[in-house]
Amino acid sequence: MSCTARIKGIPQMPTVNARGGPALSYPIVYQATVGTANLPVLDVQVDEQGLALDGKVYRWLKVVFPNNTEGWVRDDLIEIAGDCSALGYKNTSDALVLAFSLSHEAPSVTLGRQGPDQGADEQEVRGIGGDVCLVTLTGDPNLPLVNARSGPGPNHGVIFQMERGTSRIYVIDVADDESGADHRWFNLAFPNGQTGWMRDDVIAIQGDCTPVGYEHLDEPVLASRAPRLSSEPVAVEPVAGTAPDSGCEGTVISTIPAKVRSGPNVTYNIVTTVEPNTVLPIDDSRAQDDGGDFIWLLVTTQEGQTGWIRSDLMRYQGDCADFGVVAASDDLYPSPMRRYFFTQGYGGINGHRGWDLALEDEAILSGPMGGRVVRAHPCSRCTPDKPAWRHHGIPYGDQNALRDPGWGWGYGNHVIVRYLHDRLPPSTRQKLAELGLAGHHLYVVYAHLKEMYPSVGDELTAETELGTCGDTGWSSGPHLHLEVRAGPNPDSMGSWLSLALLDPAVLFNR
Ligand SMILES: [Zn+2]
Numbered sequence: 325m326s327c328t329a330r331i332k333g334i335p336q337m338p339t340v341n342a343r344g345g346p347a348l349s350y351p352i353v354y355q356a357t358v359g360t361a362n363l364p365v366l367d368v369q370v371d372e373q374g375l376a377l378d379g380k381v382y383r384w385l386k387v388v389f390p391n392n393t394e395g396w397v398r399d400d401l402i403e404i405a406g407d408c409s410a411l412g413y414k415n416t417s418d419a420l421v422l423a424f425s426l427s428h429e430a431p432s433v434t435l436g437r438q439g440p441d442q443g444a445d446e447q448e449v450r451g452i453g454g455d456v457c458l459v460t461l462t463g464d465p466n467l468p469l470v471n472a473r474s475g476p477g478p479n480h481g482v483i484f485q486m487e488r489g490t491s492r493i494y495v496i497d498v499a500d501d502e503s504g505a506d507h508r509w510f511n512l513a514f515p516n517g518q519t520g521w522m523r524d525d526v527i528a529i530q531g532d533c534t535p536v537g538y539e540h541l542d543e544p545v546l547a548s549r550a551p552r553l554s555s556e557p558v559a560v561e562p563v564a565g566t567a568p569d570s571g572c573e574g575t576v577i578s579t580i581p582a583k584v585r586s587g588p589n590v591t592y593n594i595v596t597t598v599e600p601n602t603v604l605p606i607d608d609s610r611a612q613d614d615g616g617d618f619i620w621l622l623v624t625t626q627e628g629q630t631g632w633i634r635s636d637l638m639r640y641q642g643d644c645a646d647f648g649v650v651a652a653s654d655d656l657y658p659s660p661m662r663r664y665f666f667t668q669g670y671g672g673i674n675g676h677r678g679w680d681l682a683l684e685d686e687a688i689l690s691g692p693m694g695g696r697v698v699r700a701h702p703c704s705r706c707t708p709d710k711p712a713w714r715h716h717g718i719p720y721g722d723q724n725a726l727r728d729p730g731w732g733w734g735y736g737n738h739v740i741v742r743y744l745h746d747r748l749p750p751s752t753r754q755k756l757a758e759l760g761l762a763g764h765h766l767y768v769v770y771a772h773l774k775e776m777y778p779s780v781g782d783e784l785t786a787e788t789e790l791g792t793c794g795d796t797g798w799s800s801g802p803h804l805h806l807e808v809r810a811g812p813n814p815d816s817m818g819s820w821l822s823l824a825l826l827d828p829a830v831l832f833n834r
Pocket residue numbers: 452453454455668676677678679680804805806
């Protein structure tokens with residue numbers, strides 16, 4: 325008996341969506357009635373977005389429906405029976421079994437993104453939107469699974485395995501191989517929420533990988549062969565013994581030890597690492613020396629070593645204005661997403677103009693004191709299966725697309741909320757005064773949304789859900805671009821770009 329399928333579905337739902345490819349990102353091509361049976365199975369592929377249940381990545385089965393339409397159904401919604409060994413399934417029988425529950429040998433594993441997700445992966449470094457470095461598992465062609473380890477070297481234990489082809493993986497950090505091998509290791513956040521380290525020769529990276537020391541990559545490139553940011557790694561010597569107590573301190577907020585380097589760029593040698601939550605005195609600051617977005621801060625460790633830490637790896641307290649970073653305060657707003665990966669920090673008017681917080685479909689919440697929606701702009705050119713410029717072949721930084729309201733001027737679906745001065749946190753009002761913006765109101769854009777709920781004029785109550793984290797407009801992967809500007813007029817924002825651009829840290833903690 326050849327391999328056939330029956331639509332199982334989920335309780336209460338009379339139909340199951342079949343899609344044009346093996347992921348939810350593909351359009352629906354057919355709605356199959358639960359119970360439809362004897363459907364020939366043509367192919368099996370892993371979920372291209374790497375979505376998983378309990379650590380097991382979904383697969384999709386391509387089947388033929390009674391009207392001869394072909395479509396893909398996820399393996400938790402479909403049962404199979406008969407001889408499915410040619411499709412990689414073991415232990416199938418003449419009895420119907422949920423496909424998700426079967427083990428699979430993976431003779432045909434999809435590598436990387438295909439279909440509508442393929443194409444140049446543009447993103448903004450200097451523009452308004454924002455972007456992230458995304459990883460796809462390439463692995464070893466002879467093995468279906470890739471090992472994730474607990475640290476950056478082969479001496480660390482394997483903590484789980486992930487399917488080759490899994491994509492939409494975020495980079496948390498990059499480190500040199502601890503065993504001294506000529507490799508780098510990537511600490512990765514997988515779509516199912518797990519994190520672990522993988523070596524640079526089993527992953528492809530693309531997008532804005534400059535925060536972790538690689539060039540911007542329009543196409544996926546094996547990380548071990550990806551061009552690194554170039555700059556002369558000449559150590560910048562701090563001036564010895566001349567670091568008075570500046571009154572500004574940083575606390576390491578990265579989830580893993582922060583690297584202290586010999587100069588203000590990721591290309592410099594690592595001097596030492598500092599554990600999360602360590603408090604360090606700040607002695608000096610520099611712009612990243614290759615023109616990159618980040619500010620770097622000179623710190624002295626408890627062991628007396630000096631070196632440079634990238635500013636987005638710490639939060640700040642005390643008198644930090646001279647160093648170009650904004651001190652946090654207990655009274656600030658929480659970040660607009662409860663769960664996220666912080667993928668890019670603020671780089672000023674000529675750099676990255678906000679924060680990027682990444683976690684697809686996560687709810688985006690307004691501030692705790694209410695606010696008024698002054699813009700709720702739907703991206704008319706964004707479609708569910710092709711939300712971003714890159715899906716339409718629009719090049720990185722395209723000026724016409726940036727001028728196009730149909731793309732939300734690059735922001736895609738976006739909401740701008742006005743927060744009145746009188747209702748801002750006291751420390752925010754004080755910082756505005758220090759910046760010469762006393763009495764100004766804040767205008768915050770929440771960009772690249774997938775779902776967008778409010779309308780212009782809505783008065784928001786505390787922590788209203790504005791939408792969900794998406795990938796619309798000038799974006800290389802799902803993330804929220806959060807940008808904060810200040811203006812004197814509460815009733816009219818005026819031109820967005822004419823407003824004063826601020827580090828989101830004036831209003832938000834993270
Ligand atoms: Zn951004």
